[in-house]
Amino acid sequence: MIEVNFDGLPGPTHNYAGLSVGNVASQSHFGEVSYPRAAALQGLAKMRTAMELGLTQGFLPPPLRPAADALRGFGFSGADDEVLAAAGEQDLALLRAACSASSMWRANAATVLAAPDTGDGRTHLVTANLAGMLHRSFEAAETFALLRRVFASEDRFAVHGPRASARHFGDEGAANHMRLAASHGAPGLNVFVHGEASRGGAFPERQSLRASQAVARLSGLAGERTFYALQNEAAVQAGAFHNDVVAVANQNVLLAHPQAFADPARLYRELRARLPNLHVVETFGVSLEDAVSSYLFNSQLVSLPGGGMALILPSDAQENAVAWAAVEAVLAGDNPIERAVVVDVRESMRNGGGPACLRLRVPVDGPGLAGIDPRFILDEARWTSLAKVVVSYWPEQIAPGDLVKPELWAQAREAHAALEAVIG
Template sequence: MKAYEVNFDGLVGPTHNYAGLSVGNVASLKNADQASSPKQGALQGLAKMKALSDMGLKQAVLPPLERPDVYVLRQLGFTGSDEDVIKKASQEAPAVYAATCSASSMWTANACTVSPSADTRDNKVHFTAANLSNKFHRSIESPTTSRVLKAIFNNEQFFAHHQPLPLGDHFGDEGAANHTRFCGDYNQSGVEFFVYGKYAFDNSKPAPTKFPARQTMEASQAIARLHQLDPARTVFAQQHPDVIDAGVFHNDVISVGNQDCLFYHENAFLNTEQVLDDLQAAFSEQPLHFVKVPVNEVSVSDAVNSYLFNSQLVTLSPGHMAIIAPSECHENENVRRYLEQVIELDNPIKEVKIYDVKQSMRNGGGPACLRQRVVLNDDEIKAANQSVFINDELFSTLNAWVEKHYRDQLSEKDLADPQLLVESRAALDELTQILNLGSVYPFQL
């Protein structure tokens, strides 16, 4: 049966703002306190979704979360009406309040880890929502994310859902941002590749010293067990601690893979040659294409500033891949020069397509952050919620929805406006009807 890689992109939320919440993410910190445009961000994301759909790729959408999260604020001791809670929290604990307003769920590469049915022992598609325990503003996402995933993939014959891993540093899990899959055709058994930043239970092993390692080896192993993966077809590798300290907070900021191709920076991994040997040994059916970007052509700093590797690597036709890159890649001279060269080399990458996702980029997320890859066969697509798949009608409907509900500009002081919660809930209530999700948000339960 034929299978496809479906890109599930996150809709930029109504509270999209630049609060600089993500230590270790250079772009997030650099742009802190600037005014954002939620409307522009959402429209930019939708334009990218439609462009990929028009290329013949299967494209779907994941909704944003309810923000500000007044339920978490109540857990923290703020009382009264929703308006009271917002006023008290924004005045008494502004940093905490800003965290509960984050629209970071737009980066759905962190929503979960997905293993296709071709890889799992029970032949179901497995989902584990990421606990995102390293950052408070993200650690509160998984309950609603889990409900959304179950609302979209709600047929137990085809889909298996797991609880997020236990919260805490030892099992920090950042989802698909540290996971990729290699395969021939998408319907064939693949090799699942997990990249971690540190060992949680062994302090003698290498680890970053400046910025946190958000993914642990133990978390990656737990996901592989939960998803019933074949150990012979599963590879674990450590991200180089030095690049984490240089601002590479996830592996998808320093490498990206698709089918039989790994596009990676020379300094991406610890013990790189061993990593490549392990991948090739697990993927025994044919030679993998390892496309190395040399540090003397593109520095780690260039990679971080341009988000070259946070591009999407997609298959447009057999043997023909395209890099879906942010416009910052053309603005960086070294990266632009390299991309002009790479399509001439002996590898499957034959095109580079540039898109403007600046509202996301300024907060530290490029094209690959905005999407979760879910490999589904024909039967699994039919079993999923059909209302989330992008077509001309849904694209038009969602653009009109954004224009109706989103603010043009949002500053830090605007987050304390209780009306923002009212506006956001009205937007999300309408969105659940558009996407046929049922009641997934706390205010609807």
């Protein structure tokens, strides 16, 4: 088995509206000018980097934005531009939510359960409801339809719709799930990381325990291979709104901040009992503030075709002296991580999403890979076609006041149509 990373392509309405409560970067860059074309090209460059490492790389296109249909559910009527104009006049915050390009962060698209672990031997994808944030909740139904389109083989994949969209069933997908195993094809340990609403901090929980338990039941996971871990409250309040801001796992390696979990000693003890060769790599000396600002742990930890592992890191981690010292210590340590690969995803980072946020990991064997719609697996020609569409149709920049302009809405629709034409 191999692991395919499906990266979200940043959409043409990428902007800084500060919509994500608890996300320090999103809040701090509110109102600044964004650069959608650069965001998409940075995302594509990261995908190319993975391809050059010998990895199989997929992509997931963005839904149409602004989401006029979503606004009709709030009582706005008429043609699309009439709906958008009325929302801009009567509820600007709602229009901003409908313009969000947050679907780029496909780690939140679904929780993926590998075929060796599930009850029926298929790969299960449970679409996230993203109930905690209004702008992201608009994505759930669209993401479900997209996943069914991409993973169309019902012999190999089971694609589940989102759970009921309620805060006590808040589900933010793979960003709060880790799989540990001797190899991608071996039976694995599934760790679901969740918050706790009763703690009542300034920043809300995003992932509920109930939602994680529902995902495990839907996929038929064995109880002895399923673990639930409570997030450390200090990490959440520091801006680690998803677990993947403070921890990342791959095969038998878990790279984590010492304050990632409420009870790390118990979690590591239970995991080692099932996976004796587990490498837990903790980065002592990196503060939560440095972890959140550098997104050191929001790196992709990938298995290289020739053996060993690589960390695909944001350039922000390299520019943070404390974080980079930790990376060098990890590379020098007794663990399978042997390479650090730096990518520039600054446009995504400024809205609160690093390399790991941008991708959905899907482990597949040969027949499973053959069951994926090939239009969403990248090769050189397909990558070049996507890059040409971005250069030709994505806006160069968007200022805060541009979200109410019909010219932007028309350009976004044209870009979406051009992208769909390239996909075919």
